[in-house]
Amino acid sequence: MQWRVLSELVPRSFQDVTELLLQNRSILDSQAFLHPKTPSETSLEEVGLDIQAVRQAKERLVKAIKDKQKILVFGDYDADGVCATAIMWETLHSLGANVWPFIPHREQHGYGLTVAAIEELTAHDVPQLLITVDTGIVAHEAVKILKKRRVEVIITDHHQPEKKLPPALAVVHTTQVCGSAVAWLLARELSEVQAGKALDLVALATVADLMPLKGVNRSLVSHGLTALNKTERLGLQALMAAAGLAGKKIDAGIVGYVLAPRINAMGRLAHGLDALRLLCTNSKQRALELASLVDETNADRQQLTEDLLQLARQQVFAQKKESLLIAYSADFHEGVIGLIAGKLAEWYAKPAIVMSARGQLVKGSARSVPGVNITELLRSAREYLLEVGGHPMAAGFGFESKNLDALIKHLFTYAKENIDATLLQKTLDLDCWLPAELITTKLISHLQQFAPFGQANPEPLFALADWEIQAVQRIGSQQQHLKLRLKDTKTKLVLPALLWGKGELADTIQAGQRVQAAGVLQLNQWQEQTTLQLVVRDLQPAAE
Numbered sequence: 001m002q003w004r005v006l007s008e009l010v011p012r013s014f015q016d017v018t019e020l021l022l023q024n025r026s027i028l029d030s031q032a033f034l035h036p037k038t039p040s041e042t043s044l045e046e047v048g049l050d051i052q053a054v055r056q057a058k059e060r061l062v063k064a065i066k067d068k069q070k071i072l073v074f075g076d077y078d079a080d081g082v083c084a085t086a087i088m089w090e091t092l093h094s095l096g097a098n099v100w101p102f103i104p105h106r107e108q109h110g111y112g113l114t115v116a117a118i119e120e121l122t123a124h125d126v127p128q129l130l131i132t133v134d135t136g137i138v139a140h141e142a143v144k145i146l147k148k149r150r151v152e153v154i155i156t157d158h159h160q161p162e163k164k165l166p167p168a169l170a171v172v173h174t175t176q177v178c179g180s181a182v183a184w185l186l187a188r189e190l191s192e193v194q195a196g197k198a199l200d201l202v203a204l205a206t207v208a209d210l211m212p213l214k215g216v217n218r219s220l221v222s223h224g225l226t227a228l229n230k231t232e233r234l235g236l237q238a239l240m241a242a243a244g245l246a247g248k249k250i251d252a253g254i255v256g257y258v259l260a261p262r263i264n265a266m267g268r269l270a271h272g273l274d275a276l277r278l279l280c281t282n283s284k285q286r287a288l289e290l291a292s293l294v295d296e297t298n299a300d301r302q303q304l305t306e307d308l309l310q311l312a313r314q315q316v317f318a319q320k321k322e323s324l325l326i327a328y329s330a331d332f333h334e335g336v337i338g339l340i341a342g343k344l345a346e347w348y349a350k351p352a353i354v355m356s357a358r359g360q361l362v363k364g365s366a367r368s369v370p371g372v373n374i375t376e377l378l379r380s381a382r383e384y385l386l387e388v389g390g391h392p393m394a395a396g397f398g399f400e401s402k403n404l405d406a407l408i409k410h411l412f413t414y415a416k417e418n419i420d421a422t423l424l425q426k427t428l429d430l431d432c433w434l435p436a437e438l439i440t441t442k443l444i445s446h447l448q449q450f451a452p453f454g455q456a457n458p459e460p461l462f463a464l465a466d467w468e469i470q471a472v473q474r475i476g477s478q479q480q481h482l483k484l485r486l487k488d489t490k491t492k493l494v495l496p497a498l499l500w501g502k503g504e505l506a507d508t509i510q511a512g513q514r515v516q517a518a519g520v521l522q523l524n525q526w527q528e529q530t531t532l533q534l535v536v537r538d539l540q541p542a543a544e
Contacts, residue, residue: 001538007432014446024431034449036219047216048174056170057154058189069128071099076134077267079208079260083201084133084180086279091187091194103272111396113139134179137161138389143168156182159389160375180205199227207252208260212456221452235278238291252452265298268335305336312340323415326408328355338365349426366395371423381410428538430518434462436488444523464517466542474503497534514542
């Protein structure tokens with residue numbers, strides 16, 4: 001792995017560390033970043049929303065509420081979509097609206113506002129108004145059908161639009177925030193009080209959807225995490241308890257790696273509607289039942305992903321010379337292909353596409369690497385696809401199985417011709433070389449002013465120059481992790497170090513070796529004791 005140290009400055013003080021971290025993250029207004037304003041102060045213009053579209057949407061919703069018209073909130077089955085649905089449904093319900101939510105089923109309805117979904121919705125009970133959240137920006141056909149059936153449509157979404165927008169009454173859209181945040185900003189126009197109660201969901205969704213944690217997103221997550229740690233939602237309280245988080249402080253990392261995957265699991269393997277019920281229930285008993293269901297479904301998702309990941313790795317092994325990776329199989333469950341693509345992209349530093357090739361229709365999911373817009377790459381093959389949508393870093397698509405070979409050929413060729421090879425190198429970005437003199441618990445406290453960490457604001461990653469390995473120990477239930485004791489050769493500072501999932505390195509690492517380490521400094525709390533530790537991302541021989 002190639003190391004790229006972002007700052008040539010070797011800090012000599014905590015203030016030096018602060019300045020170089022701000023510089024590395026291209027943060028010009030340090031006060032605004034370190035002290036984010038409240039979400040209530042965020043204007044619609046700041047996030048690129050069309051004021052006229054928001055006004056049209058608000059006026060139509062207010063009329064529907066007043067006239068007791070049937071309103072349907074059409075969401076999505078991922079964490080962002082489920083949270084967005086909860087936000088909009090709760091807001092409208094609190095205002096006395098005749099409103100009900102709908103979360104599509106992945107296998108029955110497909111992704112987004114599909115014809116299959118609206119056929120089911122309008123078969124028995126036709127709403128006068130349908131509002132989408134986190135979806136709909138490319139649903140041209142579905143919106144046309146709804147208009148013919150005299151259903152007015154408001155679209156709120158954040159995915160990448162095509163050149164032409166669907167013929168909706170109003171399109172409330174921006175790519176700067178997640179779908180839940182778009183829904184929240186519109187909900188705030190209807191009821192500031194109710195919107196204030198939904199900040200916990202906005203934070204959860206923003207982290208889950210991997211939005212860059214700068215500007216408005218940082219404000220939403222920073223203040224939303226405070227709300228999440230005090231949440232009165234019985235479902236979230238029960239989910240935290242089921243995940244072993246009771247009494248623990250919830251940060252962005254816990255949201256991203258523990259809470260969000262559980263909510264996502266329902267849409268992947270079961271029905272996202274149960275995740276929505278979990279977020280909205282007022283029954284403690286129901287919350288416990290749903291939290292248990294969600295937790296069990298997530299465990300199934302983890303095992304299924306691990307099993308199918310091995311098959312995907314076997315397929316892409318022969319694609320070393322390609323500029324992207326493609327795996328497909330009838331065995332791939334549609335609900336986890338995105339996770340598999342994400343793992344492949346992470347391991348091999350290439351965009352990855354994984355397809356579930358069951359029957360006549362093939363479903364695909366793609367994940368990318370920085371600098372490669374995977375949605376635009378897929379749209380280059382529009383002639384072979386029935387549907388495609390997403391973000392620069394993640395996308396979903398569908399097509400007829402007869403086009404499989406032609407599509408794969410096109411994607412391999414297009415990627416080789418259009419992706420800069422320098423974007424495909426496995427690189428580790430490090431903030432700076434950190435002298436041992438600064439490695440103290442006080443430094444960790446200093447670094448916390450940069451939290452919450454996430455996309456575009458990663459947890460500070462430092463390079464440590466010349467350390468001697470004093471002890472090597474495999475740990476974990478299956479000896480899958482590695483614990484080291486490192487000693488700085490100059491100051492003699494001793495620092496525990498952890499390498500998650502790298503237990504096999506115990507066979508090649510020995511006490512006495514001198515290494516340079518790249519890692520994140522953290523505080524480890526165990527039995528009422530707090531100690532410094534390094535979570536290692538990479539080890540290399542020390543420079544001579």
